[in-house]
Amino acid sequence: MSPTLLGRVTGPQELKELRPEELPALAGEIREFLIDKVCAAGGHLGPNLGVVELTIALHRVFDSPADRIVFDTGHQSYVHKILTGRQSAFSTLRAAGGLAGYPQREESPHDLVENSHASTALSYADGLATAGRLLGEEHRRVVAVIGDGALTGGMAWEAMNNLGRAGRPVVVVLNDNGRSYDPTVGAVAGHLAALRGGRLRGPNLFETLGFAYLGPVDGHDIAAVELACRLAAGLDQPVVVHCVTEKGRGYAPAENDKADRMHGIGVIDPGTGRPRAGSSRGWTGAFGEELERIAAGRPDVVALTAAMRQPVGLHGFSRRFPDRVLDVGIAEQHAVTSAAGLAMGGLHPVVCLYATFLNRAVDQIMMDVALHGLPVTFVLDRAGVTGPDGPSHHGMWDLALLGAVPRMRVASPRDTVRLAELLGEALDTPDGPTALRFPKGGAGPEIPALTRMEGLDILHRTRSRPLDVLLVSTGVLAAPALHAAELLAEAGIGVTVVDPRWVLPVNPALAHLASRHRLALSVEDGVRAGGVGSALAQLCSDARVRTPVHALGLPREFLSHGERPAILAEHGLTAQSIAESVLALHDAEPTAHTPAAPLIRERTPR
Template sequence: MPRLDEIRGPEDLRALSARAARELAPQIRRLLVDTCNANGGHLGPNLGVVELTIALHRVFDSPRDRILWDTGHQSYVHKILTGRTGSLATLRRTGGLSGYPCRAESEHDIVENSHASTSLSWADGLARANALLGQDDRAVVAVIGDGALTGGMAWEALNNIGAAPERPVVVVLNDNGRSYAPTVGAVAGHLAALRADDIPRSLFENLGLAYVGPVDGHNIEAVETALRAAVSHRRPVVVHCVTEKGRGHLPAELDEADRFHAVRAASARKPGAAPTWTSVFGAELADLADIRPDVVAITAAMLEPTGLGEFARRHPGRVIDVGIAEQHAVTTAAGLALGGAHPVVALYATFLNRAFDQLLMDVALHRAPVTFVLDRAGVTGDDGPSHNGMWDLSLLNLVPGLRLAAPRDGATLCRALREAVAHDDGPTALRFPKGSSGTDVPAVDVCGDLDVLYRGERPDILLVSVGAMAATCLDVAERLAEQGVGVTVVDPRWVKPVPPELTGLALDHLLVATVEDSGRAGGVGASVAQALSDAGSGVPAHVFGIPQRFLDHGSRPDVLEACGLTPHHLAQALLEALPPGRPVGEEATVASLAVG
C-alpha cells in the first residue's frame, strides 16, 4: 500500500497503479477528518471529491494544465496531492495553509477564486489566452459544483464557452445535489433528470458543449476514462460526475442538514456559550414575522448559516432560496417591496459585494423598503482575505437614502431589526460579526440618537465605537482613565447617516476617534470626519480600522492584533494623538501605557 506522505506531487500519483491510487482514498479521508476536527474547515465538500481529485491529477499535468476550483473550499485534497500533506496540520491557522487555493503556497494553485460561480469565466479567459498565444498543448479544466452552477455568472461563461468550439475547456461538474444545503431551482431539476437518464439531450449540448456522463465520481478509473474522452474531443466538454458530499465519514453521510459542510475546531465547541449573533437575529426575525405577515426572508443558498432556519420552519411559504445568486436575490427583493412586502435579505457581508449594482440601482434608486442583514461582517479570520467582511461599510456609505445600523450586542441587534423592518422609505442594513454575541453592553446615558457607554472625568477624547468594537473601546477608556485621560465612549447604533448629536458633542472634546472592524477608506470613521469638517468644528478626528489590503487568514484576535485594533494599541495611539498642552495628569505617557 502506498503511503500518503510519499506523494510529493502529481507525478508520484501518476506513477501509481490503479489499485494503488484507490488505496490512497481512505488515507486521505482519515487525514481530512483529523485535520478538520482539530482546525475546523470545510469537511463535507472535501470528503466528496477525494476520488475525483485523484483522477484529475492522474490525467492532467498540473500546473502546465490549469486546474481551477470553483469556490475553492474543496481544494484540501488538491493541496494534499500537490505536496502539502506535511503542512496540512497548519490549515486555517495563522501563518499556515489557507483553506482555499493560494498562489503563495503552490504553483498548482492557479487562482484564488473563493467566491462561487467564477471558475468558468476564468477558464474561458485562460482558453482564449492559449488560443491567442498558440499554446495548444495544455488543457484548461474547471471543477464546478452543481450549487455554484445556480449562479448567473456561470451561465454567462457557458454562453461564451459553448459558442467557441475551437477553444477546448473541460468543465468537470461535481454534482452532489447540494451547495450548503440541497440545490434548488430548475438547474437542479435538469441535473436530476440527467442522473436518471430521463432526457435524450442535455442543456449543455444545446449550448454547444459536448457532454460526457453521468459518471460515478467515486470510481477513479471511471472518472479517468471520462476525462480522457473529454480531452479527445478537443472542444468544450462537460464531464458530469455524480458524487456524495461527506462521503466515507458516517456522521457526515447521515447529516441531511448540510453533510458537515463546515465544522468547527474541537477546541471551539464550548457548551453553554452566549448565543451567536446569527441565532439572535434568526429568532428575532421569526418573532417579527409572527406579527408582520408582509415580512419575507431571502437567502442565497445559505438558509441555516444566515439564521433563517427557524423562520423557515414557522413561515415556510415566506422564505425564498434563490441559489448562489446574490444579484438576483437583491432585485427580487426590490420587486417584492414594490409589490407591498417587506423583504429581509440575509447574506454574509463579503457576498454583498456581488450585488452592489442591484442594491444601488434597483433598491436604493427606487427607495424600496428592503432590509439587508449582513452576517460575518468585519474580521472573520479563518477563511482568509475573500471572506473578511471588511468592505460593507465602505460600500453602503455610498448608497443614497440607505440607513445603516451596527449593533453592539444582541439587545441592540433586536432593536435595530425591529426599527429596520418598520422603516418604509428606503433600504436599511444591519451588520454584525461572526461568533458569540457576548454580554449586552448597557448605555449609561442617551444623547439623541447616540448611546453613551462611558463617561470619563474629563472630556478629552470622544471615542466613537462602531458595532461589536464596543467592548474594545470600553477597555481603551479604562486604560486611559488610569493615565488621567478622560474618554467619552458613544455608540451611534445607526451609523448612517451620522447622528447630528455627534458633531455637537465633539465640540466639548479635544479629539474625536472612531474604531471599526471594517476598511478605513470610506467607512464610518471617514463619514464622521467628513461630518465634523462640514460642521466646521475644527476638532481633529482619528480613524481606526482595517487597512485597505487583503488580510491573511488567522484567528479574529490575531487579525485584529495585526491591524492594531486591540485595546493596548489603540490606547497608545490615542495618547500620542492628544494635542500638546492638554489639561491631564503628568503621569499620562506612552511608556506608562506599555505595562500590561
C-alpha cells in the same frame, strides 16, 4: 497510517506512477487524513470528502501546473493540496501563517486562482483558454471544476454562453452532489436530476449551448472519471464531464447529516462529529430568533437567502414560515433585485447574506433598491474580521461600500439586545434600504448605555475632567473602546464613548458632540478608507467643526487568515492599542497631564 501510498505521493507525478488497483486504498488513506486534520483544525470537511476520487483522477489525467485546473469554489481543494505536496502543512490548516483553506497562489504553482466565491471558475477558464489560443499555447489544457450549486449563479451561465459559442476546448468537470450548503434549488437542479436518472430525451441543456456531454459518471469510481476526462481532453471543443458524487463520503457523521453541518466545521470530535466544547449564544442564532418573533406579527416580512438558509440563521424561520423563505441559490444579484420586486409588491424583504458576499451585488443594491427608495433590509452576518477563512471571507468592505449608497442606513449592534432593537427599527423603515451588520461567533454580555442623546447611546463619560477625547465605537468594538476609556482615565485623560447605533450615514449630532472634545476617534472593524471615520471627518468638515478626527480600523489591504482576536490586535483594535493611539494623537495643552504610553496598565476588559 501506512506511508506506502499517501506518503509516497509528494506530487502529481508520483500519483501517476501508482497502479490503478492501488488507488482505492489511496482514497481511503486520504479520507482518514482529512478527517483527522480537519476535525482538529476546523475547515471544509464535507465538500472535500466528496471529491477524493474525482481529484485523484484529475491529477492522473492532466499535467498540473502546465495544464490549468481551476476549482470553483476553492473550499473543495484540500485533496488537490494533499496531492500537490502539501501534506505536511495540514497541521497548520487555516492558522496564521499556515496552510490556507482555499487555493493560494503563493503556496504552490498548482494554485492558479484564489477562488472562494462561487460561479467564477468558468469565466476564468474562458479567459485562460482564449489566452492560450492567442499565445500559441493551446497544448496547455484548461479544466474548470464546478459544483451543481454554483451553477445556480448567473455568472456561471454568462460564461457557459460564451464558452459554447466560441467553441474553446475547456473541460468542465461538474461535481454534482445535489447541494451547496442547502440542497440545490431551481430548474437547473431539476435538469441535473433528470440527467442522473436517465429521464431526459433529446439534447440536454449543455449540448444545446454547444458543449459535448459525457455522463453521468460515478464520481467515486476513479477509473470511470479518468476515462471520461481522457475522452474529454481528446475532444477539440468545450465539454461537460458530469460526475455524480456524495458530499461527506466515507464519514458517517457527514453522510447522515441532512442539515449539512459538516460542510464547514469548527474543531470537533472525529468519532462523534460533535463540537469538542460548548459555545456562547451566537449572533446568527440571536438574529434568527428575533426575526421569527417579529414575523409572527408581521405577515409582510419575508426572508431571502443565497443557498445558505442554515448558516444565516433562517432554519427556525423556515420551519415556521416555509412559504416566506425564498432560497434563490448562489445568486446574490438576483436575490437583491428580486427583493426589490417583493418590496414594490408590498412586502418587507430581509436579504440574509455573509458580509463578504454583499460585494457581489452592490450594483443591484444601488440601482435596483436604493434608487427606488425601497424598504429592503440587508442582514450581514460575519461582518468585519472573520478569521480562518482568510482574505476573501473577511467582511471588511461593507461599511465602505454601503456608505456610498444614497438612502442607505446601516446599523451595527454592540450586543444582542441592540440587535433586536435595531432589527425592529430597520423593519419599521418604510422609505429606503437598511442594513444590519454583526460579526461571526458568540455574542458577549449586554452593554447598557448611560443615556441616549438624539439617537446616540452614551456608554461612558469621564466626570470632573476636561472633555479630551470622543471615542466613536462601531458595533462590538464598544467593549474595547470602554476598556480603553478606563485605561485613559488612569492617565488623566477625559473620554466620552458613544455608540451611534446607526453608524451610516453619520448622525449630525456627532458633529456637535465632537465639537465639545479636543480629539475624536472612530473605532471600526472595516476598512478605514470610506468607513465611519471618513464619514465623520467629512461631517465635521461640512459643519466647520475643527476637532481633529482620526479613524482606527483596517487597512485597505487583503488580510490573511488567522484568529479574529489576533488580527484585530495586529491592526490596533484592542483596548490597549486604542488607548495608546489616543495618547499618541492627543495634542496636550500645557496644563494637560499626559503620561507616556507605557504607564497604561492592561486590565481585564469589561
